[in-house]
Amino acid sequence: MTKRYHEQVSVSSVWRLGVLFSLLWLAGCSSMYYATMEKLGIEKRDIMVDRVEDARDAQHEAQDTFRSSLERFQQVVDVPDTPLKAKYEQVREAYEQSEAAADEVHERIDAVQDVAEALFDEWQDELSRYDSASLRRSSERQLKNTEHHYQQLMKSMRQAEDRMTPVLSAFEDQMLFLKHNLNAQAIGALEGELGHIRQDVDQLIRQMEVSIKDSEAFIQQFRSTAQ
Template sequence: MKQIRRLPYRSMVALSLVVLALTGCSTVYYNTMEKLGFEKREILVDRVGDARDAQSEAQETFRSSLERFQSMVNTPDSELKARYDELSSAYEESVDAADEVSDSINGVEDVSEALFSEWEDELERYESASLRQSSEQQLNETRGQYEKLIKRMHQTENRMAPVLQAFEDQVLYLKHNLNAQAIGALEGELSRIRDDVDTLIRNMEASIAESEAFIDRFRDQ
């Protein structure tokens, strides 16, 4: 079996930026990359890996943000301003992490669409019926695995929205209410936020595992 080689992340990013700057078009980009020796399937594996890494990093960011929000409960009034600034930063970091996850998912969808379209077109070029049938079966199996993966990724993506909204609500409320009474009012919300974060992290873990399985299957083909 041919092994799919994992593209070095920094090299891939640098090369991608150069090609995109010159073209601004996905089709031209993939054609250019193919001429450079990088097939769409390699790019797909690489981007699934990027999505996995983005979700893993987002897990840690959301965990850390939740801990910082929880620590606000016992903060003395004299330290509330400094702690508010910290929470505001935690929220912004969570937004950035969520954006990174969404961008990586978009990248996976873009290259997968190009790959499956190319694969389908190439089925018509076979002279051998048995080889065409075998390739079509492999296409259907791969598409099925991909659809399961991308569904899981979008479930994770959708779970981030309510957590971000809850974080933002707390930051907005505290912005103009930096006192013990305000902290007490928000304390009751923390239980719901903890549940949302726990659910989000479980979804991320499942999505990361699905990504790993997809990468392994593709490399074994």
């Protein structure tokens, strides 16, 4: 695959491009950003594949974070002689890190959707520019096939994204419960909830594994059709 687009920019222009791109993003002008990148020889399809890879990597990281958070929560329940304040800090830290990982996944998936919509709109508009009817039909079939694979990928990503909500809610409940009930009874009450949390985390991780596989399949399929 072509080197990632930010590696294609010469060192001497990195600072100027960085300022320009920041201003474009702050203004919410995705179309201007994509137009600027195209002038640099970087197509939407390259940005799209890069962002799918970023979303896949973010889900990998989120899996590790949720696993780690569950392990720390398990330690809180399993070690009753740890000072309660320290236990609360463990749960709070686990929650905050899980929340940050979830936010990263949200942002990556939204970025994929943004560039995909721009890419497909451009592709659709350019079908009318063909003089050859056979080439136009071939491109249209390829567009529909790519859109179909993309919709499957996005559905899988959004499902994995949705799975994070109940897990974060469960972590937040436990954090608040410890925060406002710093006493020995709080630990006993948490033990009954641990099984439910473990099930939610396991389900989330399985869903993310499916989404990651779909991402990798989409990247391979997209690369093969682009050649």
